[in-house]
Amino acid sequence: MTDLRLVVFDVDGTLVDSQADILAAMAEAFGAVDRAVPDRETVLGIVGLSLPQAIQMLAPDLPNPQRREMVAAYKDAYMRLRAESGVEVSSPLYPHVRAVLDALHGEPSTLLGVATGKSRRGLDKLVDGHDLRRLFVTQQCADDHPSKPHPAMLRAALGETGVAPHRAVMVGDTSYDMDMARAAGLLAIGVSWGYHARERLSAAHVVIDDIRLLPGLLAQIWEQSA
Known part of the structure; x- marks a missing residue:
């Protein structure tokens, strides 16, 4: 384990x-x-x-x-x-995203990944353009899986990292992300600054309004799942 x-x-x-x-x-x-x-x-x-x-x-x-x-x-x-x-x-990072990603990446027991509807080519351009590739140990994209909300992307991420579903979370701005997380057995964290209105995130276990709240929320989640 x-x-x-x-x-x-x-x-x-x-x-x-x-x-x-x-x-x-x-x-x-x-x-x-x-x-x-x-x-x-x-x-x-x-x-x-x-x-x-x-x-x-x-x-x-x-x-x-x-x-x-x-x-x-x-x-x-x-x-x-x-x-x-x-x-x-073309695709600027939202405020405070880089600082939060760097902080989470610095935690020895925390792995980061992405699950996106982008193509592999599009994802590669984005992570390299923002120098994010080093942060993500698993990168799932539309070329390799059925579209969200099918749970295949998250199942692949769990398989690649060896992490159990109850020790993983999905962070996203759309109902497709929340439904995908639930289908894969992950805790679903919605964010309010994206492209779906808050009322569409009803499947989220929790919704945050500022990404700087994420590390503290995750600390509570990990403590409860220990």
């Missing part, structure tokens, strides 16, 4: 604020098939899903070939926008 504990983070809307590029890329994706883009709230509401599932939810009446065209257009636009402005501008 390991005494390690695992904190898995969502990325978009939890660690970084990438909404400007998400909205712009989605507008280009809809433009590619001559459709009007949905409103901001609707688009941000699907953040966290893998891209094909997100497109299907936003454009359920389109045939598959057009949805595939939208997926390709979104990917091309997103990569172009990020290349033009750089990761730190």
Whole structure:
């Protein structure tokens, strides 16, 4: 039995604020098939899903070939926008995120990971652009798993680290993150600064309004699960 504990983070809307590029890329994706883009709230509401599932939810009446065209257009636009402005501008870290990640990483028994709807290419660009790769011992992405809220990402993270579900938590900003955590047997910590309104985080065990509260909350959780 390991005494390690695992904190898995969502990325978009939890660690970084990438909404400007998400909205712009989605507008280009809809433009590619001559459709009007949905409103901001609707688009941000699907953040966290893998891209094909997100497109299907936003454009359920389109045939598959057009949805595939939208997926390709979104990917091309997103990569172009990020290349033009750089990761730190395109997807800035939320306030205090780096300090909290560094503090948690400094705890000998705490492992950090990510579980994201991003592609492997997108995740690699982001963690390298912010020099975060060294912090995360497990990195799960959309290329390798079913879309959230399926628990496959978290099950893989547990398998890679050898941590039991009751010694792990999922931190995220969407209902998909909270449902995924529950499905995998993890404690679900919602954050209020992301893309889903607080009322959509009803599956969370707890919701925090400031990431600086996370280390103290985790200390209480680890004590109770010891």
